[in-house]
Amino acid sequence: MDDTLVRNHRLRRRIHQMIAGxxxxxxxxxxxxxxxxxxxxxxxxxxxxxxxxxxxxxxxxGHRLAIMLLTxxxxxxxxxxxxxxxxxxxxxxxxxxxxxAIEALRGDASSGxxxxxxxGLPELTLDSLLQFSEDFWETMEMEEVSMLWRENFADEPPxxxxxxxxxxxxxxxxxxxxxxxxxIAMGNVKIVxxxxxxxxxFDGPLPIRILQRLQxxxxxxxxxxxxxxxxxxRERARSASPPKAPPLPEARFYRAHMATDAMSGHYSLIYAxxxxxxxxxxxxxxLDRWDRGVIDCxxxxxxxxxxxxxxxxxxxxxxxxxxxxxxxxxxxxxxLTNAMELNxxxxxxxxxxxxVWCHLFDHEPxxxxxxxxxxxxxxxxxxxxxxxxxxxxxPWVLGDLVVCHRCSKRxxxxxxxxxxxxxxxCLVTREDSRGQIDLRCPHCFETFPINR
Numbered sequence: 401m402d403d404t405l406v407r408n409h410r411l412r413r414r415i416h417q418m419i420a421g422x423x424x425x426x427x428x429x430x431x432x433x434x435x436x437x438x439x440x441x442x443x444x445x446x447x448x449x450x451x452x453x454x455x456x457x458x459x460x461x462g463h464r465l466a467i468m469l470l471t472x473x474x475x476x477x478x479x480x481x482x483x484x485x486x487x488x489x490x491x492x493x494x495x496x497x498x499x500x501a502i503e504a505l506r507g508d509a510s511s512g513x514x515x516x517x518x519x520g521l522p523e524l525t526l527d528s529l530l531q532f533s534e535d536f537w538e539t540m541e542m543e544e545v546s547m548l549w550r551e552n553f554a555d556e557p558p559x560x561x562x563x564x565x566x567x568x569x570x571x572x573x574x575x576x577x578x579x580x581x582x583x584i585a586m587g588n589v590k591i592v593x594x595x596x597x598x599x600x601x602f603d604g605p606l607p608i609r610i611l612q613r614l615q616x617x618x619x620x621x622x623x624x625x626x627x628x629x630x631x632x633x634r635e636r637a638r639s640a641s642p643p644k645a646p647p648l649p650e651a652r653f654y655r656a657h658m659a660t661d662a663m664s665g666h667y668s669l670i671y672a673x674x675x676x677x678x679x680x681x682x683x684x685x686x687l688d689r690w691d692r693g694v695i696d697c698x699x700x701x702x703x704x705x706x707x708x709x710x711x712x713x714x715x716x717x718x719x720x721x722x723x724x725x726x727x728x729x730x731x732x733x734x735x736l737t738n739a740m741e742l743n744x745x746x747x748x749x750x751x752x753x754x755x756v757w758c759h760l761f762d763h764e765p766x767x768x769x770x771x772x773x774x775x776x777x778x779x780x781x782x783x784x785x786x787x788x789x790x791x792x793x794x795p796w797v798l799g800d801l802v803v804c805h806r807c808s809k810r811x812x813x814x815x816x817x818x819x820x821x822x823x824x825x826c827l828v829t830r831e832d833s834r835g836q837i838d839l840r841c842p843h844c845f846e847t848f849p850i851n852r
Contacts, residue, residue, distance in 0.1 A: 415439060415449035416462075424464040429679045430704050436472035444477050451481055454498045463498065470502050478502075501540070541701040542648060543681065546578030546756040554752075558588040565594060572601045574648045578756060580610060585755035589619050596622045600629030604647025608633055609763055651675045651760065654682075656732035657712060659722040663797050665689035665788070667739075668719065671732050672708065673760050680708045683757040687735060689775050690795060690802065691788040693743035694736075694750055699757040731769040736761060738775040745776055746785070779804040780837070781823070796823070801837070812839070819843035 418439075427435070439446045453459060453466035470478055482499050485491060540548075553561060565583065569576060580595050596614050599607045611633070614626035651673035659668040665688055672682035680703040686696045703711070716724060743750050778785055780801045787804070788794065796808035808823050819841060826839040838847045 412449040436469040542575040542578040596625035600632035659719040687739040690786040693739040734769040734772040742776040781807040814841040816846040817844035
């Protein structure tokens with residue numbers, strides 16, 4: 401027994417020495433995963449050494465490294481330990497915040513989609529959020545900060561969220577810009593007015609892009625404040641004033657893939673960017689060409705090239721019955737732009753999650769790709785807008801011709817034999833530039849025209 405205690409002590413000390421010899425800011429995503437796996441293979445005592453570092457408030461580097469490494473461990477021991485520690489009545493607040501941060505970063509990887517925090521444990525509070533250290537902001541990606549806000553605070557009353565934002569935005573940390581994007585998409589005018597004024601204290605290209613969008617906001621106060629804030633940001637840039645925090649590095653376009661279901665008018669698009677440190681972030685969007693534009697979206701961060709390739713291979717297997725291909729940036733941006741414009745035209749709300757990920761592509765110069773089919777086409781017969789949805793029958797599609805469900809079931813009489821048939825029972829043989837369609841009767845096989 402004494403030998404076991406000595407071995408455990410020596411093992412934990414070696415892990416402490418390993419952490420002390422590694423600077424958090426120089427650890428890449430792949431290196432962090434490799435280091436976490438190496439520690440995990442050494443057993444529970446080695447993992448416990450990382451929890452030791454969370455309690456050392458003087459060792460900022462060790463604290464940050466412990467969060468990074470524990471986040472990368474998909475191990476029941478980790479989650480059981482977090483679960484047990486969060487139940488302690490006198491847990492130091494900094495440790496509690498660190499544990500909540502690990503939970504937020506890991507999402508639902510702990511146990512089949514049921515986060516530990518829902519099991520009678522405390523949810524993330526404003527006090528916890530405000531006490532996140534500078535190290536914590538550096539550990540999280542902007543998208544993770546946004547989703548943390550979405551999951552914990554988006555359902556609070558607007559007046560409460562405004563109070564939270566007033567306190568939180570005092571730091572002007574660039575990773576809070578994701579929360580700003582999210583709140584602007586949610587649309588409460590008082591909050592948007594506050595953000596239009598507050599964004600003048602942020603630096604870099606992202607706040608400029610957000611403020612430029614607010615210049616066309618329907619509220620006059622928002623437009624005015626956005627103009628003033630833009631001038632503040634640009635004035636600091638002209639005077640070379642040092643920013644409060646370094647702007648976020650711009651990620652560059654990496655790859656795009658799409659899967660097409662021509663009959664349903666659906667596209668599934670993956671749009672990926674790569675950060676200067678080699679980390680891949682990507683957005684997956686489901687698009688409806690006929691009516692609804694952007695239907696749904698989700699995204700991920702911290703992917704290595706190998707993991708991203710594995711994801712693509714898995715999706716290729718899942719959508720094996722659809723047409724799939726890799727595309728360049730221009731058609732990918734055309735798909736996204738056309739879909740979002742259709743949401744606006746048909747007055748369908750954009751998914752709120754899109755506000756978390758739109759910065760991956762909204763700064764790219766856009767030129768329409770004519771090879772991408774038109775979005776929001778009308779019925780080829782009645783010329784009324786197509787409508788789609790879970791409770792609506794799909795349109796009838798033949799080549800470039802799309803006909804609403806009502807018109808496809810419309811009864812027609814053949815002028816040759818007098819037989820009756822619906823449009824979907826006939827064969828379309830020709831469509832000319834004047835909008836005339838020739839149909840072949842299913843009874844006598846003669847052709848007759850139908851003018852649209």
